[in-house]
Amino acid sequence: MHVLIVGAGPTGLTLAGDLAEAGLAVTVLERREQETANTTRAFGVHARTLEQLDIRGVADRLPGQKVRRVSLFDQVSLDLGNLPTRFDYLLITPQYEVEKVLRERAERLGAEIVHGEEVTSLCQTADKVIVTSTSRTWEAQYVVGTDGVRSTVRRLVGLPFPGRSVVRSIMLADVRLTAPPADVLAVNAVGDGFAFVAPFGDGWYRVFAWDRRKQVDDKAPLELDEIKQVTRRALGTDFGMHDPRWMSRFHSDERQVPTYRVGRVFLAGDAAHCHSPAGGQGMNTGIQDAANLGWKLAAVLNGHAKTELLDTYEQERHPVGRAVLRSSGAIIRLAMVKSALGRRIRSVLVGFLLGRESIAAKAAGQISGIGIRYGGKTRVGDVELTTGRLFEALRGGRFVLIANEEHATPDFVDVVKPVQPVAEPIMVRPDGYLTTWDDVRCR
Ligand SMILES: Cc1cc2nc3c(=O)[nH]c(=O)nc-3n(C[C@H](O)[C@H](O)[C@H](O)COP(=O)(O)OP(=O)(O)OC[C@H]3O[C@@H](n4cnc5c(N)ncnc54)[C@H](O)[C@@H]3O)c2cc1C
Structure with missing residues (x-):
C-alpha cells in the first residue's frame, strides 16, 4: 500500500480522496463503527475551504446558510462580502455534511475506508511503516495521522503536544x-x-x-x-x-506539535494543532493541511518529485497552524474580557481597527483563509478559461499552466487558455497556489 491514513474525519477523508485521485493505493482506518453521526462539531466552512472543495468538485453539493457578515461582539462585525472569490461568505453547514461529500468522493475515486479498526501500534523502517490495528497488521510507504486531538499516532511517534x-x-x-x-x-x-x-x-x-x-x-x-x-x-x-x-x-x-513529520509518518488536522472554536477554524485548517500534503505525497510516490518536497508540508503548514492558534486565541480572550471598562475598550479598539479598510480586509483574508500564502506563493483565484474555470481545470489533481498559447510540458502539467490574455504564463500547483517553472523542473 502507498499510504495508510488513520482517522476518517474531514482531514483524513480529504487526503484519501486526493491520493486516490492520483492513482495511489490508500486505506483509511477508523475506530468508529458507524459512518456518520447526526451530531456535529464544526458548523462553519470558510471561503478558502469552499474553494478547495470546489477544486474537488463538491462545494456546490453542500447545503447550508451563507453568512456575509460575521458578528464578533458589541455590534462589531467582520464583512466577508468583499472577498475576491465567488465564495464571499461563511457557509453554515454541519460537519457531517462536509464529511459526507468528502467520503463519497474518496470512495468513488477508489480509497478504502475501514471502520471498527483502532490503531494501537506503529513502527517504521527505512522504507516502510508497519501499523497494527484492532484485527490486523498493515504495511504502507507512508502513514498520515489524522486521528484528531487525542491522536494515537502522535503518541506512537513520540511527539509532545505543548500548549x-x-x-x-x-x-x-x-x-x-x-x-x-x-x-x-x-x-x-x-x-x-x-x-x-x-x-x-x-x-x-x-x-x-x-x-x-x-x-x-x-x-x-x-x-x-x-x-x-x-x-x-x-x-x-x-x-x-x-x-x-x-x-x-x-x-x-x-496546542501544536513541534514538527508535522517524523520519518515516514505525518500529522495533519487536529492531531497536529488544536485551538478554541472561536473563528471556526479547526476543520477548515485540517482540510487545507490535507490539500497541501496530498499532492506532495502523490508527486513523490508517482516519481515526479524528490522526497525533499515532503519537507515543504511542515514548512508551509506549521506557520499557518501557529497563526490560527494566535487569531482564535485573540477572539476568545476578547470575548472573555471581564470588567465593564475592559469591554468598552474592546469595542472601541476592535471597532476602530475593523473600521480601517486595509485592516478589515486583512482580518477577513485571515479568517476566511483567502489571505493564506506560502512565502511568495499566493493563492490563484478562479480564472475564467476558454474551456471553463481554473478550479474545474484543477479537479484532476494536476499542475495547471495558464498560457495564451500551447506549451510543451511534462505529463503531469495541463495547459489551459485564459479568456483574458495573461502577461506571462502562470503555473498553478494542484492545491491552487502560484508556483514557478523552476519549481516544477527541480522537483
Ligand atoms: C464544539 C466545537 C465546534 C467547532 N466548530 C468548528 C467550526 O465551526 N469550524 C471549524 O472549522 N472547526 C470547528 N471545530 C473543530 C473541528 O470539529 C475539528 O477541527 C475537526 O473535526 C478536525 O478534523 P480532523 O479530521 O483533523 O479530526 P477529527 O474530526 O477529530 O477526526 C479524527 C478521527 O480519527 C478517529 N480516530 C481517533 N483515534 C483513532 C485510532 N487510534 N485509530 C483509528 N481511528 C482513530 C476518530 O474516531 C475520528 O473519526 C469545532 C470543534 C468543536 C468541539
Whole structure:
C-alpha cells in the first residue's frame, strides 16, 4: 500500500480522496463503527475551504446558510462580502455534511475506508511503516495521522503536544427555536459570560454559552435551562430554545506539535494543532493541511518529485497552524474580557481597527483563509478559461499552466487558455497556489 491514513474525519477523508485521485493505493482506518453521526462539531466552512472543495468538485453539493457578515461582539462585525472569490461568505453547514461529500468522493475515486479498526501500534523502517490495528497488521510507504486531538499516532511517534488550556466549561446545544434571531448570527459577550447562536439552515440551531460563574468539569450534568439563562444574560432572550438533540460541555486547549513529520509518518488536522472554536477554524485548517500534503505525497510516490518536497508540508503548514492558534486565541480572550471598562475598550479598539479598510480586509483574508500564502506563493483565484474555470481545470489533481498559447510540458502539467490574455504564463500547483517553472523542473 502507498499510504495508510488513520482517522476518517474531514482531514483524513480529504487526503484519501486526493491520493486516490492520483492513482495511489490508500486505506483509511477508523475506530468508529458507524459512518456518520447526526451530531456535529464544526458548523462553519470558510471561503478558502469552499474553494478547495470546489477544486474537488463538491462545494456546490453542500447545503447550508451563507453568512456575509460575521458578528464578533458589541455590534462589531467582520464583512466577508468583499472577498475576491465567488465564495464571499461563511457557509453554515454541519460537519457531517462536509464529511459526507468528502467520503463519497474518496470512495468513488477508489480509497478504502475501514471502520471498527483502532490503531494501537506503529513502527517504521527505512522504507516502510508497519501499523497494527484492532484485527490486523498493515504495511504502507507512508502513514498520515489524522486521528484528531487525542491522536494515537502522535503518541506512537513520540511527539509532545505543548500548549495550554484556554477556556473551560463551554456549553453547547443543538436546538430548535420558537423565535429565531433576526440576524443570521447572534453573538454577545457580557462580563461574566457569552452566548452565540447560529442556524444550520435546516431548522436546527447551534448554541454556545459560557458562564464565568460556573466553571465545572466537562462531565458535569447539563440542563437546557442553564444554557437558556446564560443566553438571556448575553443576548436578552433565549429565543424559545427547546428540543435539544445534543448537549455537551467542552473545554478548549491551544496546542501544536513541534514538527508535522517524523520519518515516514505525518500529522495533519487536529492531531497536529488544536485551538478554541472561536473563528471556526479547526476543520477548515485540517482540510487545507490535507490539500497541501496530498499532492506532495502523490508527486513523490508517482516519481515526479524528490522526497525533499515532503519537507515543504511542515514548512508551509506549521506557520499557518501557529497563526490560527494566535487569531482564535485573540477572539476568545476578547470575548472573555471581564470588567465593564475592559469591554468598552474592546469595542472601541476592535471597532476602530475593523473600521480601517486595509485592516478589515486583512482580518477577513485571515479568517476566511483567502489571505493564506506560502512565502511568495499566493493563492490563484478562479480564472475564467476558454474551456471553463481554473478550479474545474484543477479537479484532476494536476499542475495547471495558464498560457495564451500551447506549451510543451511534462505529463503531469495541463495547459489551459485564459479568456483574458495573461502577461506571462502562470503555473498553478494542484492545491491552487502560484508556483514557478523552476519549481516544477527541480522537483
Ligand atoms: C464544539 C466545537 C465546534 C467547532 N466548530 C468548528 C467550526 O465551526 N469550524 C471549524 O472549522 N472547526 C470547528 N471545530 C473543530 C473541528 O470539529 C475539528 O477541527 C475537526 O473535526 C478536525 O478534523 P480532523 O479530521 O483533523 O479530526 P477529527 O474530526 O477529530 O477526526 C479524527 C478521527 O480519527 C478517529 N480516530 C481517533 N483515534 C483513532 C485510532 N487510534 N485509530 C483509528 N481511528 C482513530 C476518530 O474516531 C475520528 O473519526 C469545532 C470543534 C468543536 C468541539
